[in-house]
Amino acid sequence: MDSFARRFHRQTLLTVLPVLLLLLVIALAAGAPARTRGTDAEATAMMDRAEEFLRRDGVDAAVGAFASRDGQFIDRDLYPMLLDHDGVMLAHGWTPALNGTNLVDLRDVEGKPFMREALETVDKQGAADVTYQWLDPLSGQIARKTLHARRLALNGASYTLAVGVYR
Structure with missing residues (x-):
């Protein structure tokens, strides 16, 4: 046994x-x-760092700093974006080729005018959280993304600073 x-x-x-x-x-x-994946809290912290940078070094310096792969502004799938009041991209962290492009009419894969929604909400309320469908740069797949955006006033001009979080 x-x-x-x-x-x-x-x-x-x-x-x-x-x-x-x-x-x-x-x-x-x-x-x-x-x-x-970046989190909502990490996106907010990145926006805080980007805002401090912009206040200290100015908008022109953001173009190179936001897009530097070795810098402080690209962390996994998180990166900052800075747009002027009219929706022109001034500094894009992941795709600097978008700089100088008016994105106000940009739509997601389902046709949602997410950038217009973000810009208008920021203009009215000072901040916005807009969810849409976008290409995830890490997976190469379409994924849900929430754009966290806030109004930023620098030298009398109004800007929208944003960081998106993939879901």
């Missing part, structure tokens, strides 16, 4: 252990995307 119990125990362990290890790997993999 003792030998049977040991064989049974060993057989059970050999069956259950791989399943437990597989569950552990799945649990760890499920948590991995959270580490590669």
Whole structure:
């Protein structure tokens, strides 16, 4: 009986252990995307840093600083954007080729005029959170994104500073 119990125990362990290890790997993999994604709190902190930078160094300096891959303004999928009152992109962290482009009529993949909504809400309320569908630069897939934006006044001019968070 003792030998049977040991064989049974060993057989059970050999069956259950791989399943437990597989569950552990799945649990760890499920948590991995959270580490590669910026959070709402991190986006707000980045906007705070970007605002401090803009107040200290000015709008012209933001063009290079926001887009520097080795700088303080690109963190995983988080990056700042600065637009003028009319919706012209002045400094884009991920795609500096957009600088100088009027984006007020920019729409997401579903046709939502998210940039107009953000600019108008910021103009009326001082801040906006607009959710839309956009290409995720890390995955290459269309994903939900929330643009956190705020009004920023510098030298008598009004700007919109924003950082988006992929969902």
